[in-house]
Amino acid sequence: MARKITRLGALCAAIAAQGAEAAVSFAIPNKAGTGAQLYAPLDPAPVGISFEFFAFPSYFTNVTATKQCLANWKDLTGVWPPIRIGGTTQDRASYDSSTSAYVVYSVANPADAPATLTFGPKFMTLAGTYPGSVVVGLNRGKNNIDNTIAAAKVAVSEVTNLLAIELGNEPEYYPKDGQPIASGTWNPSVDAASQVDWSIRVGSAVGKRNIIQAGNWNQPPPEWGAAQLIASENATASQYIRHYAHHNYPGGDVQKLQSHSQTSSNVRSMFAADVAAVKQQTGKEYVLGETNSVSGGGAANVSPTFGAALWTMDYALRAAAHGISRVYFHHGTVGNCQYCFWGRYSMGAPYYGATAAVALAAGASSIAALDAGTDGYAAYVTFDAAGAPLRALLYNSDYYAGGGAEPRSSQQFTLTGLRGDRVRAKRLTAASSLSRADRGNDISFGGQYWVNGTCVVGGEEVFETVEVAGGRATFDIKAAEALLVYL
Ligand SMILES: *[C@@H]1O[C@H](CO)[C@@H](O)[C@H](O)[C@H]1NC(C)=O
Numbered sequence: 381m382a383r384k385i386t387r388l389g390a391l392c393a394a395i396a397a398q399g400a401e402a403a404v405s406f407a408i409p410n411k412a413g414t415g416a417q418l419y420a421p422l423d424p425a426p427v428g429i430s431f432e433f434f435a436f437p438s439y440f441t442n443v444t445a446t447k448q449c450l451a452n453w454k455d456l457t458g459v460w461p462p463i464r465i466g467g468t469t470q471d472r473a474s475y476d477s478s479t480s481a482y483v484v485y486s487v488a489n490p491a492d493a494p495a496t497l498t499f500g501p502k503f504m505t506l507a508g509t510y511p512g513s514v515v516v517g518l519n520r521g522k523n524n525i526d527n528t529i530a531a532a533k534v535a536v537s538e539v540t541n542l543l544a545i546e547l548g549n550e551p552e553y554y555p556k557d558g559q560p561i562a563s564g565t566w567n568p569s570v571d572a573a574s575q576v577d578w579s580i581r582v583g584s585a586v587g588k589r590n591i592i593q594a595g596n597w598n599q600p601p602p603e604w605g606a607a608q609l610i611a612s613e614n615a616t617a618s619q620y621i622r623h624y625a626h627h628n629y630p631g632g633d634v635q636k637l638q639s640h641s642q643t644s645s646n647v648r649s650m651f652a653a654d655v656a657a658v659k660q661q662t663g664k665e666y667v668l669g670e671t672n673s674v675s676g677g678g679a680a681n682v683s684p685t686f687g688a689a690l691w692t693m694d695y696a697l698r699a700a701a702h703g704i705s706r707v708y709f710h711h712g713t714v715g716n717c718q719y720c721f722w723g724r725y726s727m728g729a730p731y732y733g734a735t736a737a738v739a740l741a742a743g744a745s746s747i748a749a750l751d752a753g754t755d756g757y758a759a760y761v762t763f764d765a766a767g768a769p770l771r772a773l774l775y776n777s778d779y780y781a782g783g784g785a786e787p788r789s790s791q792q793f794t795l796t797g798l799r800g801d802r803v804r805a806k807r808l809t810a811a812s813s814l815s816r817a818d819r820g821n822d823i824s825f826g827g828q829y830w831v832n833g834t835c836v837v838g839g840e841e842v843f844e845t846v847e848v849a850g851g852r853a854t855f856d857i858k859a860a861e862a863l864l865v866y867l
């Protein structure tokens with residue numbers, strides 16, 4: 381149970397910040413499923429990447445770091461991370477069977493996304509080279525179902541590891557975007573009827589059940605949520621739907637973004653009821669099909685920071701602990717993407733946080749959040765297939781802007797229920813919440829970093845060792861730091 385922050389507690393915390401802070405304490409369950417906390421099954425690769433539709437060929441043919449950044453996670457977990465290809469430009473794209481190019485478009489400025497584009501069969505062939513699971517997003521906005529069915533057939537034949545097809549991206553915005561399908565009345569129930577109709581027609585045309593990733597809205601549930609879509613489905617439609625997806629960009633400044641209570645409350649209030657409805661009514665998966673820190677490619681002073689990296693880690697794990705199967709972090713226009721984990725020339729800080737989350741999840745079958753999500757201090761534990769605890773991740777989400785004006789506070793985390801007489805740990809750290817990998821600030825995970833342009837790991841791997849006495853150990857974690865403890 382985490383400490384409750386009271387006014388007195390906050391005062392004590394301020395005084396204690398100079399010295400040792402009262403410890404928060406968490407008991408490691410000796411087996412998954414025991415005790416009061418909730419356990420969620422964990423996907424073999426719960427942290428994924430979303431590529432903006434038009435930019436996908438560029439990421440895969442022209443950005444050297446892409447393959448290595450994905451391979452680093454495969455090396456940690458044994459499973460290639462899942463990818464999704466889609467976004468706003470999927471609803472601007474038309475399939476052209478006659479083009480030999482991946483994508484055809486023109487933009488006034490390389491920083492822009494195209495207003496319209498075509499793609500050829502090679503686009504899907506390229507997606508088929510990826511050894512991990514692939515979700516492909518196709519166009520519904522243009523209301524040209526014959527073109528979408530032609531594209532879906534190529535996706536099914538070319539994308540070896542095709543997990544699902546999306547029919548439209550964030551359809552609640554179709555009227556604003558002037559999309560033909562929404563030229564009449566457009567609201568959640570009209571969209572739901574359209575999703576049902578298209579799922580049946582595309583699913584039957586490609587001859588595959590469990591093939592559609594439905595939903596894909598950005599506006600929050602329940603208005604734009606899976607529960608209302610499920611209510612519109614009959615048995616013919618639901619056989620084609622593999623799972624449900626939602627998008628989310630929490631936004632805010634760095635301090636708010638990295639706040640653990642904020643992230644916990646966002647995930648709980650936005651998604652807990654919709655996830656529960658999907659599980660109870662269909663037993664299917666729920667994913668965050670597209671997400672990142674701030675919408676529209678990110679915010680220049682927020683999305684590339686270490687604070688955003690800490691958010692990435694905490695958000696992926698909180699979502700997993702709420703039963704969300706996979707979280708796909710969006711990557712937009714190459715060279716104009718504040719929240720990207722990597723680019724053509726430099727690494728982004730968020731890759732560090734995402735990698736810490738992947739390292740906690742590696743090889744695990746289930747996860748539990750040990751904290752109530754009501755203060756700044758988080759603790760997650762993962763368990764193996766037999767239910768034995770594997771690792772814990774401890775996170776101090778207090779903000780630290782650096783600059784030396786104020787001392788950096790530290791929080792003690794005590795873990796009980798430990799076995800053996802010592803544990804090893806890897807620290808995720810940086811000089812401040814505002815540190816940036818793309819500005820040459822030191823950020824490290826277990827003493828290591830990833831090289832600009834290639835995403836090859838650099839530096840010596842460093843483990844800390846902490847003594848365990850009577851099943852108990854205490855860890856000092858500075859403001860804006862996390863520690864991965866190997867149990
Ligand atoms: C790769 O980048 C070069 C310039 O940086 C560009 O001319 C080319 O079109 C890009 N290729 C793809 C597939 O995006």
Ligand SMILES: *[C@@H]1O[C@H](CO)[C@@H](O)[C@H](O)[C@H]1NC(C)=O
Nearest residue numbers: 576577580613614615616617
């Ligand atoms: C479900 O609805 C579709 C029309 O949207 C219809 O073609 C189909 O027959 C219905 N299936 C069942 C089982 O009622």
Ligand SMILES: *[C@@H]1O[C@H](CO)[C@@H](O)[C@H](O)[C@H]1NC(C)=O
Nearest residue numbers: 725726727817818819820832
């Ligand atoms: C990575 O690239 C950025 C941007 O050019 C630079 O500031 C930083 O020093 C580089 N980092 C390393 C480790 O070379």
